Amino acid sequence: MEGLLARCRALPTLSVLTACSRQLSGRTPCRSHHCGPGSGQRLLLSRIFQPQNLREDQALSLESRSGELTCKSQRLMLQVGLILPASPGCYHLLPYTVRALEKLVRLIDQEMQAVGGQKVSLPSLSPAELWRATQRWDLMGKELLRLQDRHGKEYCLGPTHEEVVTALVASQKNLSYKQLPFLLYQVTRKFRDEPRPRFGLLRGREFYMKDMYTFDSSPEAARQTYGLVCDAYCSLFSRLGLQVIKAQADVGSIGGTMSHEFQLPVEVGEDQLAVCPSCGFSANVETLDSSQTNCPVCQGPLTETRGIEVGHTFYLGTKYSSIFRAQFTNAEGKPCLAEMGCYGLGVSRILAAAIEVLATEDSVRWPGLLAPYQVCLIPPKKGSKEAAATELTERLYDHIAEAVPQLHGELVLDDRTHLTIGSRLKDADKLGYPFVVVAGKRALEEPACFEVWCQNTGEQLFLTREGVLDLLTPVQVV
Amino acid sequence: MEGLLARCRALPTLSVLTACSRQLSGRTPCRSHHCGPGSGQRLLLSRIFQPQNLREDQALSLESRSGELTCKSQRLMLQVGLILPASPGCYHLLPYTVRALEKLVRLIDQEMQAVGGQKVSLPSLSPAELWRATQRWDLMGKELLRLQDRHGKEYCLGPTHEEVVTALVASQKNLSYKQLPFLLYQVTRKFRDEPRPRFGLLRGREFYMKDMYTFDSSPEAARQTYGLVCDAYCSLFSRLGLQVIKAQADVGSIGGTMSHEFQLPVEVGEDQLAVCPSCGFSANVETLDSSQTNCPVCQGPLTETRGIEVGHTFYLGTKYSSIFRAQFTNAEGKPCLAEMGCYGLGVSRILAAAIEVLATEDSVRWPGLLAPYQVCLIPPKKGSKEAAATELTERLYDHIAEAVPQLHGELVLDDRTHLTIGSRLKDADKLGYPFVVVAGKRALEEPACFEVWCQNTGEQLFLTREGVLDLLTPVQVV
Numbered sequence: 001m002e003g004l005l006a007r008c009r010a011l012p013t014l015s016v017l018t019a020c021s022r023q024l025s026g027r028t029p030c031r032s033h034h035c036g037p038g039s040g041q042r043l044l045l046s047r048i049f050q051p052q053n054l055r056e057d058q059a060l061s062l063e064s065r066s067g068e069l070t071c072k073s074q075r076l077m078l079q080v081g082l083i084l085p086a087s088p089g090c091y092h093l094l095p096y097t098v099r100a101l102e103k104l105v106r107l108i109d110q111e112m113q114a115v116g117g118q119k120v121s122l123p124s125l126s127p128a129e130l131w132r133a134t135q136r137w138d139l140m141g142k143e144l145l146r147l148q149d150r151h152g153k154e155y156c157l158g159p160t161h162e163e164v165v166t167a168l169v170a171s172q173k174n175l176s177y178k179q180l181p182f183l184l185y186q187v188t189r190k191f192r193d194e195p196r197p198r199f200g201l202l203r204g205r206e207f208y209m210k211d212m213y214t215f216d217s218s219p220e221a222a223r224q225t226y227g228l229v230c231d232a233y234c235s236l237f238s239r240l241g242l243q244v245i246k247a248q249a250d251v252g253s254i255g256g257t258m259s260h261e262f263q264l265p266v267e268v269g270e271d272q273l274a275v276c277p278s279c280g281f282s283a284n285v286e287t288l289d290s291s292q293t294n295c296p297v298c299q300g301p302l303t304e305t306r307g308i309e310v311g312h313t314f315y316l317g318t319k320y321s322s323i324f325r326a327q328f329t330n331a332e333g334k335p336c337l338a339e340m341g342c343y344g345l346g347v348s349r350i351l352a353a354a355i356e357v358l359a360t361e362d363s364v365r366w367p368g369l370l371a372p373y374q375v376c377l378i379p380p381k382k383g384s385k386e387a388a389a390t391e392l393t394e395r396l397y398d399h400i401a402e403a404v405p406q407l408h409g410e411l412v413l414d415d416r417t418h419l420t421i422g423s424r425l426k427d428a429d430k431l432g433y434p435f436v437v438v439a440g441k442r443a444l445e446e447p448a449c450f451e452v453w454c455q456n457t458g459e460q461l462f463l464t465r466e467g468v469l470d471l472l473t474p475v476q477v478v
Numbered sequence: 479m480e481g482l483l484a485r486c487r488a489l490p491t492l493s494v495l496t497a498c499s500r501q502l503s504g505r506t507p508c509r510s511h512h513c514g515p516g517s518g519q520r521l522l523l524s525r526i527f528q529p530q531n532l533r534e535d536q537a538l539s540l541e542s543r544s545g546e547l548t549c550k551s552q553r554l555m556l557q558v559g560l561i562l563p564a565s566p567g568c569y570h571l572l573p574y575t576v577r578a579l580e581k582l583v584r585l586i587d588q589e590m591q592a593v594g595g596q597k598v599s600l601p602s603l604s605p606a607e608l609w610r611a612t613q614r615w616d617l618m619g620k621e622l623l624r625l626q627d628r629h630g631k632e633y634c635l636g637p638t639h640e641e642v643v644t645a646l647v648a649s650q651k652n653l654s655y656k657q658l659p660f661l662l663y664q665v666t667r668k669f670r671d672e673p674r675p676r677f678g679l680l681r682g683r684e685f686y687m688k689d690m691y692t693f694d695s696s697p698e699a700a701r702q703t704y705g706l707v708c709d710a711y712c713s714l715f716s717r718l719g720l721q722v723i724k725a726q727a728d729v730g731s732i733g734g735t736m737s738h739e740f741q742l743p744v745e746v747g748e749d750q751l752a753v754c755p756s757c758g759f760s761a762n763v764e765t766l767d768s769s770q771t772n773c774p775v776c777q778g779p780l781t782e783t784r785g786i787e788v789g790h791t792f793y794l795g796t797k798y799s800s801i802f803r804a805q806f807t808n809a810e811g812k813p814c815l816a817e818m819g820c821y822g823l824g825v826s827r828i829l830a831a832a833i834e835v836l837a838t839e840d841s842v843r844w845p846g847l848l849a850p851y852q853v854c855l856i857p858p859k860k861g862s863k864e865a866a867a868t869e870l871t872e873r874l875y876d877h878i879a880e881a882v883p884q885l886h887g888e889l890v891l892d893d894r895t896h897l898t899i900g901s902r903l904k905d906a907d908k909l910g911y912p913f914v915v916v917a918g919k920r921a922l923e924e925p926a927c928f929e930v931w932c933q934n935t936g937e938q939l940f941l942t943r944e945g946v947l948d949l950l951t952p953v954q955v956v
Contacts (some may be wrong), residue, residue, distance in 0.1 A: 049596050049660050051650060084646060086601045087633075092646055093599035101599070118527050121571035121579070123564045123684045124602070124667060125623075145603075147625035147635075149683075150671050155565075157625075157635075168562060168570055172529060182527050189602060189667070193628050205627070206601045 042397055045376070045414040049095055051081030052427060071268040073356040074200030076364050080430050089197025089205030093348070096372035096431070100351055101208065103370050105187050106478050107239060108210050108345060111232040115225075117183045117212060122164050124189065128154035130163035133323055139253055145191045145205075157191035162254065162342055165213040166320040169338065175328035177217040180338070181225050185212035187347060199268065201352035202308060208347035215338040217328060219317070222339035226258070226315050229343045233262050233311050236345075240367040242354060245307060247273050247282035251314060254342065258315035262345075263307030264353045271309055274302040308353045309346070316340040364432035368456060369478045374410040375400065376433040378424050380443070382417040389443035390417070396437065396450065396465055403469050406477040429455065434475070437468060520875055523854070523892040527573055529559030530905060549746040551834040552678030554842050558908050567675025567683030571826070574850035574909070578829055579686065581848050583665050584956050585717060586688050586823060589710040593703075595661045595690060600642050602667065606632035608641035611801055617731055623669045623683075635669035640732065640820055643691040644798040647816065653806035655695040658816070659703050663690035665825060677746065679830035680786060686825035693816040695806060697795070700817035704736070704793050707821045711740055711789050714823075718845040720832055723785060725751050725760035729792060732820065736793035740823075741785030742831045749787055752780040786831045787824070794818040842910035846934060847956045852888040853878065854911040856902050858921070860895040867921035868895070874915065874928065874943055881947050884955040907933065912953070915946060 077083045083091040093101065109119065128146075131137035137144070137156075144156040158164065165184060169175075190209040197205050212229065216222035230246065237244040242264060249261040261284055263273055272285045276295035285304070288296075295302055318337040320326070327335045346353075351370070358365035366372075379393035380386035394413065401408045412433070414424045421438055428436040434456050442449035442462060450468055452461045463471060555561045561569040571579060587597065606624075609615035615622070615634075622634040636642065643662060647653070668687040675683050690707065694700035708724065715722040720742060727739040739762055741751055750763045754773035763782070766774075773780050796815040798804070805813045824831075829848070836843035844850070857871035858864035872891065879886045890911070892902045899916055906914045912934050920927035920940060928946055930939045941949060 046657060047594075049598070049662060084649065086642070086646075087603065087605045087631075090601040090603050092601070092642075095596045095598060098597045098599050102597075116525075118573040119576045120527070120573060121576050123568040123570070125565065125568050125669070125684050127565045142628040145625055145627065147623055149623065150620040150673065153565075164564070164570075168564075171562065179524060184527060191603070195628065206603050 041401075042394065042413045043373075043409075043411060045412050046416050048412070051084065051094065052079070052430070071199045071202065071356065072359060072361065073202065073352040076355060076359055076362075076430075077200055077352065080364055082364070083200060089194055089203070091201060091204065097351065099372035100366065100370045101348065103372075103478050104347060104350060105210075107236060107369060108187065108347070110478075111236045112183070112185050112210070112212060115183065115228045115232045116181065117185045120165075120184050120186050121188065122158070122161050122168070122186055124157050124191065125155045126158040126161070126164055128156065130167055131156060134163055134320065136163070136253065142195070143193050145193050159190050159192040160209075160254070160342075160344070161186075161211055162213065162316070162320050162340075163324070166324040166326050166340070169215055170321070170324040170326040175338075177328050177330050177336075180215055180217040180328060181221060182215045183212060183225065183229070184214075185210060185343075199352070201348045202268070202356070203270075204348070207349060210345040210347050212343040214341040214343070215321075215326065215328075216341075217330065217336070217339070219339050222315060222317075222341055226313065226341050229341065230260060230313055233313070233343075233345070237262065237310075239369060240350075240354065242310075242350075242357065242367065244310065245273060245275060245282045245305075247275075247284050247307070248287050249284045249312065250286045254314050254316070255319045256314040256316035256341075260313045261307075261309045262311030262313075264310050264357055265305045265307050266353070266357050267306060268356060269306040269308040271307045273305050273307050275305055276300050276302055308349070308356065310350050310353050311343070311345045313343045314341060316342055359432070363430050363455075365456060366432050366434070368434055369476060371432065371434050373412045373433055374407055374475055374477065375435045375437060375472065376412045376414055376428045376431070378414045378421055378428065378436065378438045379417060380439050381420050386439060386441060386443055389439040389448065392443055392448050393437075393439040396439075396468065399465060400469065400472060404472050404475070407472060407475065410477055425453070429453075435472065519879075520872065520891045521851075521887075521889060523890050524894050526890070529562065529572065530557070530909070549677045549680065549834065550837060550839065551680065551746075551830040554833060554837055554840075554908075555678055555830065558842055560842070561678060567672055567681070569679060569682065575829065577850035578844065578848045579826065581850075581956050582825060582828060583688075585714060585847060586665065586825070588956075589714045590661070590663050590688070590690060593661065593706045593710045594659065595663045598643075598662050598664050599666065600636070600639050600646070600664055602635050602669065603633045604636040604639070604642055606634065608645055609634060612641055612798065614641070614731065620673070621670050623671050637668050637670040638687075638732070638820075638822070639664075639689055640691065640794070640798050640818075641802070644802040644804050644818070647693055648799070648802040648804040653816075655806050655808050655814075658693055658695040658806060659699060660693040661690060661703065661707070662692075663688060663821075677830070679826045680746070680834070681748070682826070685827060688823040688825050690821040692819040692821070693799075693804065693806075694819075695808065695814070695817070697817050700793065700795075700819055704791065704819050707819065708738060708791055711791070711821075711823070715740065715788075717847060718828075718832065720788075720828075720835065720845065722788065723751060723753060723760045723783075725753075725762050725785070726765050727762045727790065728764045732792050732794070733797045734792040734794035734819075738791045739785075739787045740789030740791075742788050742835055743783045743785050744831070744834050745784060746834060747784040747786040749785045751783050751785050753783055754778050754780055786827070786834065788828050788831050789821070789823045791821045792819060794820055837910070841908045841933075843934060844910050844912070846912055847954060849910065849912050851890045851911055852885055852953055852955065853913045853915060853950065854890045854892055854906045854909070856892045856899055856906065856914065856916045857895060858917050859898050864917065864919060864921055867917040867926065870921055870926050871915075871917040874917075874946065877943060878947065878950060882950050882953070885950060885953065888955055903931070907931075913950065 082097045086092050146156050148154055187210045191206050194205050214225045216225050245263045247261045247263050249259040251259045274285050275282045278300040279298040281295045281297045321337040326338045330336045354367050377393050377397050379390040397413055436453040438451040440451045447464045449462050452463050560575045564570050624634050626632055665688045669684055672683050692703045694703050723741045725739045725741050727737040729737045752763050753760045756778040757776040759773045759775045799815040804816045808814045832845050855871050855875050857868040875891055914931040916929040918929045925942045927940050930941050
């Protein structure tokens, strides 16, 4: 074997390189789903793996599954081909959804890093011994998905990572108070064996979650960190245009001494909240006495509402750091336990919850920043009187891509020109592109006039090419 | 309950919004790991969760673990705090590694989307019945990590997704040949219960993989797609500066009729390759007769080398589409089975393999595009003669961030000024920042002159502020 290795080292670098490049097939990389006669780099709707295109007749059968509990976001996301069921509580995320999810993750990264968050990636396979140390191996019961490896060693699939991250920080033996706080977070798949997975991405068994764990040198510092992360959550939801209630919450099996839920008020929500309209106090009713009907802050009357929990924060104190001995050295040179917090965002859940709140009964609507594509262009039907405007639409596509750089990659051309404008407009409405640009009758005017549907505001405009560019230039993309 | 919902709807929008904003803590978001007296938005090394900073005395103990099989990349990645062991074959990826990984994923996205790839996200929980349909539930034996949910339903944790994606495409009943090819890919964690996980991220049990599955309307079209994806792989490795061998390979348990491995030649590699230096032919020796010593193409003598498999491509034909009936309608209106290919890239493995190839015995080196941070700036030691140049270094940091926009977020200031320049330079060398800028003795000259270490080329330069900006302006960041 040593001989082979010697021969390997002797191999001239250049010939190794050519081993790959010589075998290049010589084909020009035709960007297949962009390609079509003369279409250059345009993204063509007909080539997207987007089941609404694929099986217009099937949406109905998905919708009418016998008596299955469903909700608006689940129904719409199935209908328009955003998700497909894989197994109970598990969904395939299709291309549009992955784009929305990646945009949401970029927003979350911005907000977490703005308060000092550092991104890590912890394994999903979580050793049983860590969970036994906190007794959650038993406490979590059937919600933990458990397995054994080939050697019989036990694991669970992490639904949350307090144990793991605390043990990780505890393994660092020379932490100084000067280095704290640490705010460690990840955006990964989590697993939870829900007794009744339902409502699509709202309550699944495998889902994306952002979980952050913070380590501070004192209770005061930890409370400051707690406030900063809560503010970052408020900032995130405000950028998404989602009106979230920050409600006093129960600490549940996570533990700790203070907790808040970030709740999107919506009928299908599973949590019941008490809200004080006058002072803004909000609480999960679990945290209140059943007899309490007045606000504990201002004594005003409480109203009730239902919400979807999209975020949850916990001030943990030393609950976990004391078990795993996650310590630092204080200014006096003495070892102290880190004061911890943990902070979750239901990433895939936020997508569905946003649709639940923003969509109409028939049509998906997105927070502007999360729309998978910002603009859909609809050229005339093949063979129609306006067919001459087809090229005009394609040129408009190219103009937008050139003149509005942030929209490069955010444009879709609905090239299914065997369909009428009306039926494609209906599809575009269902999918919820923020802007739909139609080359209708007035596209043949001089100068050409496009019909623009601003789907998030409901406006319909008639604009020249320059007007379209002016409208789109300020659009924000993350 | 209906009453509560009515009350919810009646709640004025504004008061819901304020529920969150009113509770803003009023703190200015002090970006904690950027903060320090007067440091503005600079990223300070002392605040990064980067175990080299945390426990300089421990690297040795990690290194000298009793007799454990290791390799250069594993040793270095542990030493400098890129990874920490979680359980056998599972690692925590720490902040620097996550940054490198995300850059690699962006590169992969570019290359896959350039050939028409569409990104999806398929669950890790993979139902047993799909794997039974292809008999891989039994064939994969102990490499599959298996579990049951609370209802006793069986799953494995997907090590690969041929079954799942083929069933997904098969569920689309009205596919037309006009819509093909589909190139569906994801970058997700995969699981494989390795009998002997080893070499850090090179052979783990939980790892990141890019897997793409293609669906074509004819064998010719599928072979063209196969060529395009192989070219995209070559393009990726060429952008990384990694000299990869594309070798004829065995189809193994995946199946199909044609397969290639993309191999990085390196001693620690577990695959044995036969390479023809004259014509570029390469093959995994598994695919050759043991008696074969001459190249089957040009009859020249074959040399042998060892490699790390970083990519693998398979032309599958209809092996999976026939089982799951993944069909489309051809031009004659008849149903036909899709011709499939599958294409893997070991994402976390590529990171370790690149370090294995590029690093020295003592110091990590990165492909330029993957370096977690491009530039490390080292101000003088506190109390030294040059201490006056501290502010100069900080101003240089700000100048670079402003004048070279792509490097915004790519700069680290090594503020551990209690350490000598020499020891911080040694750390920077170990971590492999492509550029290290030191404010040494000549920083007090007029104009100030910085010492710049270009770690990937080994050059040492003395440059003024303008010289530093000129050097860094062309640096590419993904």
